[in-house]
Amino acid sequence: MAKKVGTEVSFAAAEAIKLANADVIAAYPITPQTHIVEKLSEYVADGDLDAEYICVESEHSAMSACCGSSATGARTFTATAGQGLELMHEVLTIPASSRLPMVAAICNRALSGPLSVWGDHSDMMGVRDTGWVQIVAENGQEVHDLLISAFKIAEHKDVMFPVMVHMDGFHLTHVIESIIIMDQEEVDKFLPPFNYDHKLDPDSPVSVGTYGPPHIYPEIKKAQEVALTNSKETIKKIWKEWGDMFGRHYNPVETYKSDDAETILVTMGSFSETATLAIDKMRAEGKKVGLIRLRLWRPFPFAELRDAAKSADNMVVLDRAISYGGPAGPLCSEIRSAFYQMKKRPQVVSFIGGLGGRDIAPEEFEEMITKGVEIAKNGSENEYEMLGVRE
Amino acid sequence: MDKYGLYVPKLAPRKEYFAPGHRACVGCGEMLAVRQVCKALGRETIVINSTGCIEIVSSLFPQTTWEVPWMHTLFENAAAVASGVESAIKVMQRKGKYRDKKVNILAMGGDGATADIGLQALSGAFERGHDLLYVCFDNEAYMNTGIQRSSSTPYGAVTTTSPTGKKSIGQQTQKKNLPAIAVAHNIDYVATASPAYPFDLMDKVKKGVNTKGPAYIQVFSPCPTGWRSPGELSVALARLVVETGVFPLFEVVKGKYKMSMEFEKLRSIKDYMKPQGRFRHLTEDDIDTIQARVIEEYNKLKEKAYGQ
Amino acid sequence: MFSWKEIPIGAIVTAPGSAKEYRTGDWRSQRPEWDLAKCIKCGLCYIYCPDASIGWKQDDGYPWWDEYHCKGCGICANECWTKAIHMVEETE
Ligand SMILES: Cc1ncc(C[n+]2csc(CCOP(=O)(O)OP(=O)(O)O)c2C)c(N)n1
Ligand code: SF4
């Protein structure tokens, strides 16, 4: 039986990979991801997980080795953060285009410079357009559950894409939470073995990663794009299966008191929990506010988002990344485009905060919502507001 | 050639694993080398290829030249991708999820992919001890992008980024000694080879792939386009480079150097350089300097083979 | 040319050696010709062809030329010890 334990979230992540029985792990250490891969190498050293752990010499090679491993038909995992994800960047487009399933735990971290080991979403936004499925976890239980289900998503015949599960560095990876750790039998029932049709095998030679000149490249890209967009339905189906089997339900867009809300705050990741405190307080004061939390970042859940925000006149979006010189935070830009074509569309206001590990207190969420409503009504000379930065 | 017997070509495996229909230039020595390497490895092989001429000419979607499983991802990471393939096969064979037969793993790339941008990934794969053969097809420049210099371009050669000029002789640096770098990783098999000596080459490929752990072979690969040499001379140049001592053939087995071929007297490097446009600007003095260095390096190598 | 709907998953090619269909012989400006009287059936021309365009006949052991793929580089003619091969201009 699954059991509830108090554990560091990183260890619950490692436990998920063990339960998924990963065959190959290729990773390079970087704070705040290290606890995950250290734990995994312990499992392998102790014989608790029968896997090849490749101590690569860089994240570029980590992702490259993962490509080779997945193409050979092995269940494949890596984990990284911040600069590590940046170094992987070039390789990330490969498993997406060659359709090589694998799972990566990304412990979101700010980007240099100045050097920061702390969390924000700059790294995940930088890899937004590499063609991966990107899922964002809010708490330790989600990390554990979403990592296991990520293998099923990645390896599903109707998906066949690499999947990132994002968790905020330190704010999530390093906290101790009470988490239900799955039972091996349950996981085995949920997660079928990986059976890759086009694996590198001398008995049926394939050529992977061919050369695509202009007369063929756009067709290949459209096929990839349509497949990623369509994968949303399978992702929902797999999460529903998980919910039906284990009672914990996951959706591309999660809502909190947003049904009749006039103003909706939008967040991603671990800060959402603090945000609910602000929502509760404002609701108690009679204000019609609610929260939307995006769990699925790619493929972007347009329909689910529009549906969840039907009642909203204002949306206040918190980004933990800057798009330098751009129109808003990247999450906000996406939300604006999601509503732009709609007849009735809310005002969408952009806030950027929580950069480089800076905390956001419940009162600040409250201030942000209040200020956001004011900007929605009166406008602002800024494209976006920076939260809590000293003047 | 007598050393290998005149009639042996027909003893080579007949099947082509690098099929015709590739788009390489007329007389490409690099593709000839690939063809011979693939013949030696045979059917039970997986090829991991870096970006470069070989990949481009052989994989124009929706067709492929490859008769064995083949994968290309990027320019600098073939050794890392191959590490993943090797590890995957190892664990899946252990778990009974992959055919229980030895599979040859060939990681390969050009000199640019190997000596420059991919050197780190190569070093990592050697150090970790993956059971694979890495072959560097050395045509002494970045040919695929238009003949730019690499660290494997020889001194004095003209490339598009090492042009001659009032202040330049062409390539101003000496060729990087990649086999020595491979040897420094304490791997059990390192060799050089040339497609002009196909049986020596195929023999080394077999030895390399049957070595437990990593093996490295650097194959001299004439490029008529990049060297401005006549296509029909590709094999002749691959022979002259050996006969002049410019690219000696040797093996390093468990750290012990062994010459593969000996000549009573090395030929003048002029015989090798003359047909090549990339050396045409060099003066007699320049050639003398290069000749002296070739002899010096050759003697150093012989000392490694016989000196101890 | 095919539609995006016909692109196989991951653009993975599952037909090994399919590039053989491509006629590289069209590139040729000269072609090798054999004087079989001089040929000693050694097979050197076969092992040195970059385009795998020479084989040998099972019955008599003489070289077999693949005119569909031969690019006319002249390596075979240059390498043949007995000068049994010489290159001639392609006429059309
Ligand atoms: C990261 C990256 N940088 C640069 C390139 C451009 N590039 C592709 S192939 C190549 C040169 C290949 O040279 P080499 O490895 O010697 O192979 P050759 O073409 O000579 O056979 C370069 C510079 C690339 N594809 N990727
Ligand atoms: S540029 Fe050189 S190496 Fe590349 S295909 Fe042409 S001849 Fe071969």
Ligand code: SF4
């Ligand atoms: S190389 Fe010359 S002699 Fe040898 S088989 Fe070919 S044509 Fe005949």
Ligand code: SF4
């Ligand atoms: S001319 Fe060149 S391509 Fe044609 S058969 Fe001879 S060696 Fe092969």
Ligand SMILES: [Mg+2]
């Ligand atoms: Mg090169």
